[in-house]
Amino acid sequence: MTVLTLGLNHTTAAVDLRGRFAFAVDQLAPTLKTLHQRLTGSTHPEVALLSTCNRTELYCAAGGLGGPVHTLRHAAVDWLSGIGGVSSEELMRHTYVLEGGQAARHAFRVASGLDSMVLGEPQILGQMKQAVREADTAGTLGTTLHQLFQRSFAVAKEVRTSTEIGAHSISMAAAAVRLAGQLFEDLGRTKVLFVGAGEMIELTATHFAARNPRTMAVANRTLERGEKLATHLGAQAMRLADLPQRLHEFDIVVSCTASTLPIIGLGAVERALKARKRRPIFMVDLAVPRDIEPEVARLDDVYLYTVDDLSTMVQTAGEKRQAAVAQAEAIIETGVQGFVHWLDQRTTVPLIQALHSQADAWRAAEMARARKLLAKGEDIEAVLEAMSRGLTQKMLHGAMAELHSADTSQRPQVAAALSRLFLRGELVPGRNTTASSPPDKAEPGQANRHDPQGDKA
Known part of the structure; x- marks a missing residue:
C-alpha cells in the first residue's frame, strides 16, 4: 500500500480558486461515496477529504506502486478539476501531489498546525478529526488511512504538549479584532453582527465579546442554532432573511457560513451605507467560498478583509514562535519514519x-x-x-x-x-552441512540455540 495526497491551500491558490473546491461538512460523506465508486477498480482505494477555509485535500491509499497509484492520481485530478470547473492543467498549477513518506509528513504537519496560515492554530486538528469521521461514515477510510490519521493526531498531541508552537498564537479571530480596533477608536461603542453560527463564528464572537461592544447580534439560516449562540454570548438573534433590511445598523460584520453563493451582495451594502450616511463598515469574510461579494471591497466606506487578507498579520505574529518549529519538525520526522516502516511492513501482508x-x-x-x-x-x-x-x-x-x-x-x-x-x-563456508541435510543433533537443552564456538569446530 502507498498513500497519496492531492491538495491546494492558502499558499498555492487564492481564496476565489479555493472556493471552487470547498465542501461543507454535510457534503463530505456523500461526496466521498461518489468519488470512491468512481475510483474503485483493481486498486480498491481508500479516500478521505479535508476541506477548510484554507485548504482542500484529498487523501488516498491504494495497493502497490507504479501503475495503480499512477492511475489513481490521474483519476483524482480529473475528478477534482471537474468539481471546480477548471481544466486539469490549470488545477495542477495550484496543487501539490505527495506520495508515501512525503504525504505522511504533510498530514502530520497539517495536524500539528505547522502548515496553517496561523502557525500552531488548534482548529485544524478538530477539522481533520471531523474529516476522518465523515470518511468512516462513508465507508471509505480503510486500515491505511486510519493508521495515517491516528498517527497524525498522536504526533499533533506530542507537538502541542512538548513545544511552544501554540503559545501566544494570534488566530484569525484575534487578527479581526485587532484590525477593527484600528478603524474604530473604541470597540465598546460599536455594534457587531455575526453571520453564521459555526465554530469559527463562535471563536470570533468570543474575541469580540471580550471587548464589550455596545450590541452584538447573530444571524443564521437556522434560527434555533443562532439563538443558542446568541444566548451564550448575550447577543440578539435574527433571521438571515432579515439581514438586508438591518445591515445598516451594524458597524462591524463578520461572516462565515457554508453557503456556496455570496449572501451579502453589493446592492445590500450600498443601501446600508446610504442609510448610515456614509459611516464606515468594517467587514470580515472568513468563508470559503466567499459570503460577501468581492465587489463590495471597492466601496469607499467599506473595509473588507478575507482570510487571505489577514494572512500577513497572522504570519508576522507567527515569527515569534519559529524557535519551536525545529523541535516540532523533529517530532514529526520521528512519526513519519514510524509510519513509513509500518507501511513497508504492510506490503508483506498478502504474502x-x-x-x-x-x-x-x-x-x-x-x-x-x-x-x-x-x-x-x-x-x-x-x-x-x-x-x-x-x-x-x-x-x-x-x-x-x-x-x-x-x-x-x-x-x-x-x-x-x-x-x-x-x-x-x-x-558456514567450508562446513559440510547443506540445507538438504539434517541439522547437527543438539545436546539436551541446546535445541534452536546458536553456538558460536561450534562455528569454529
Whole structure:
C-alpha cells in the first residue's frame, strides 16, 4: 500500500480558486461515496477529504506502486478539476501531489498546525478529526488511512504538549479584532453582527465579546442554532432573511457560513451605507467560498478583509514562535519514519496471508488423510507418524525444489536464505552441512540455540 495526497491551500491558490473546491461538512460523506465508486477498480482505494477555509485535500491509499497509484492520481485530478470547473492543467498549477513518506509528513504537519496560515492554530486538528469521521461514515477510510490519521493526531498531541508552537498564537479571530480596533477608536461603542453560527463564528464572537461592544447580534439560516449562540454570548438573534433590511445598523460584520453563493451582495451594502450616511463598515469574510461579494471591497466606506487578507498579520505574529518549529519538525520526522516502516511492513501482508492459507490447506489435507486411516483401524502411532511426515514433506518440497533447480552462481544465496528460514542460522563456508541435510543433533537443552564456538569446530 502507498498513500497519496492531492491538495491546494492558502499558499498555492487564492481564496476565489479555493472556493471552487470547498465542501461543507454535510457534503463530505456523500461526496466521498461518489468519488470512491468512481475510483474503485483493481486498486480498491481508500479516500478521505479535508476541506477548510484554507485548504482542500484529498487523501488516498491504494495497493502497490507504479501503475495503480499512477492511475489513481490521474483519476483524482480529473475528478477534482471537474468539481471546480477548471481544466486539469490549470488545477495542477495550484496543487501539490505527495506520495508515501512525503504525504505522511504533510498530514502530520497539517495536524500539528505547522502548515496553517496561523502557525500552531488548534482548529485544524478538530477539522481533520471531523474529516476522518465523515470518511468512516462513508465507508471509505480503510486500515491505511486510519493508521495515517491516528498517527497524525498522536504526533499533533506530542507537538502541542512538548513545544511552544501554540503559545501566544494570534488566530484569525484575534487578527479581526485587532484590525477593527484600528478603524474604530473604541470597540465598546460599536455594534457587531455575526453571520453564521459555526465554530469559527463562535471563536470570533468570543474575541469580540471580550471587548464589550455596545450590541452584538447573530444571524443564521437556522434560527434555533443562532439563538443558542446568541444566548451564550448575550447577543440578539435574527433571521438571515432579515439581514438586508438591518445591515445598516451594524458597524462591524463578520461572516462565515457554508453557503456556496455570496449572501451579502453589493446592492445590500450600498443601501446600508446610504442609510448610515456614509459611516464606515468594517467587514470580515472568513468563508470559503466567499459570503460577501468581492465587489463590495471597492466601496469607499467599506473595509473588507478575507482570510487571505489577514494572512500577513497572522504570519508576522507567527515569527515569534519559529524557535519551536525545529523541535516540532523533529517530532514529526520521528512519526513519519514510524509510519513509513509500518507501511513497508504492510506490503508483506498478502504474502503472509497466502502462506497461512497454504499451510492451512496442507494441514487440512493431512488431517483428512489421517482420519481416513484411523477409520480403517490403523494404529494411531503409525497414523501420527504418517501425518507428521506428510506435513514435513509438503513444507520442505518448495524449498528443496528451489535449491536443486538453482544454478551454481545462485545456489549459495538460495542455501543461505533456506538456512535463515528453516535452521534460524546461516550456513558456514567450508562446513559440510547443506540445507538438504539434517541439522547437527543438539545436546539436551541446546535445541534452536546458536553456538558460536561450534562455528569454529
